[in-house]
Amino acid sequence: MSHKKKRHVYPDVLALPRPVVDNHTHIPVHGEPGAADDQRDYGDAVEGQGRPLTVRTALERLRAANVRRVITCGCEVPTLEPNIALARQYPDQVAAAIAIHPNDAALHRGVTDVGADGMEHGLDPWHREYSLEDAVALVADLARDPHVVAIGETGLDYFRTADAGKAAQIESFRMHIELAKELELPLQIHDREAHADCLRVLEECGAPERTVFHCFSGDAEMARVLADHGWYASFAGPLTYPANETLREAFRVLPSELILAETDAPYLTPVPWRGYPNAAYAVAYTVAFQAQLRGVALAEWCDRVDANTREVYGI
Ligand SMILES: [Zn+2]
Numbered sequence: 415m416s417h418k419k420k421r422h423v424y425p426d427v428l429a430l431p432r433p434v435v436d437n438h439t440h441i442p443v444h445g446e447p448g449a450a451d452d453q454r455d456y457g458d459a460v461e462g463q464g465r466p467l468t469v470r471t472a473l474e475r476l477r478a479a480n481v482r483r484v485i486t487c488g489c490e491v492p493t494l495e496p497n498i499a500l501a502r503q504y505p506d507q508v509a510a511a512i513a514i515h516p517n518d519a520a521l522h523r524g525v526t527d528v529g530a531d532g533m534e535h536g537l538d539p540w541h542r543e544y545s546l547e548d549a550v551a552l553v554a555d556l557a558r559d560p561h562v563v564a565i566g567e568t569g570l571d572y573f574r575t576a577d578a579g580k581a582a583q584i585e586s587f588r589m590h591i592e593l594a595k596e597l598e599l600p601l602q603i604h605d606r607e608a609h610a611d612c613l614r615v616l617e618e619c620g621a622p623e624r625t626v627f628h629c630f631s632g633d634a635e636m637a638r639v640l641a642d643h644g645w646y647a648s649f650a651g652p653l654t655y656p657a658n659e660t661l662r663e664a665f666r667v668l669p670s671e672l673i674l675a676e677t678d679a680p681y682l683t684p685v686p687w688r689g690y691p692n693a694a695y696a697v698a699y700t701v702a703f704q705a706q707l708r709g710v711a712l713a714e715w716c717d718r719v720d721a722n723t724r725e726v727y728g729i
Pocket of ligand 1: 438439567
């Protein structure tokens with residue numbers, strides 16, 4: 415199927431027998447807070463991917479898929495408040511997580527060096543306007559809102575950020591760990607090609623009581639470290655990709671009590687919709703895949719991951 419055709423199709427709704435939560439997604443919030451629903455869409459979130467799916471349609475599909483709630487993540491200065499506003503507007507279906515993304519942490523320190531991904535990262539006005547400390551202080555202020563249920567995503571990204579940005583990322587990660595502990599909120603960690611340093615910083619600072627590796631990408635050995643500490647692994651679409659046997663091995667060694675499900679939409683659409691635009695309701699495909707891998711009935715697995723979600727986020 416041509417790319418052009420794919421752009422115009424979203425995954426079918428897979429109706430789960432029992433309700434679950436997409437514990438990490440990005441609902442685009444580029445519209446003005448309080449703007450009419452149809453002014454917000456998923457389509458612009460990934461340039462060139464997907465025709466607009468309005469927030470209202472997205473929420474309808476969540477209901478149809480039996481995805482009872484989503485945690486939408488705002489992780490740069492301009493998206494912090496709008497994500498909280500969305501949770502305020504739809505409190506039954508949406509909650510918020512906020513933080514300064516590790517790649518943004520480097521930009522707040524003025525580091526624009528090209529990383530392993532080979533892409534240029536220019537500074538946006540807010541990177542100049544806010545120091546890293548000021549940006550994290552803004553997160554700290556806003557995170558006191560009751561609609562914020564987690565600090566995230568924070569952590570380390572050695573793929574998109576060059577060596578020169580590592581120090582800023584580590585400092586930012588430490589600040590967010592302390593903030594999560596202070597506010598007694600769970601922590602959602604972004605760990606891209608930085609497994610050892612993520613684990614080290616967590617050990618050094620002392621992890622928050624509820625710690626989640628969002629879009630977990632480690633191997634079985636790392637999964638054992640998580641299990642030893644009682645840290646959670648949230649699996650997204652990549653679990654379903656044929657090449658990712660290492661990730662499935664990690665999934666297999668984790669106790670069921672530490673497993674969560676997410677989309678990280680608009681990225682990482684699960685099989686069989688890989689290559690199509692992702693959206694939170696498609697978490698149903700990942701949950702169904704997890705149940706199969708686990709060899710348990712789908713309803714039973716939905717109840718398991720939903721109980722884990724309540725344990726972590728209280729929602
Ligand atoms: Zn994310």
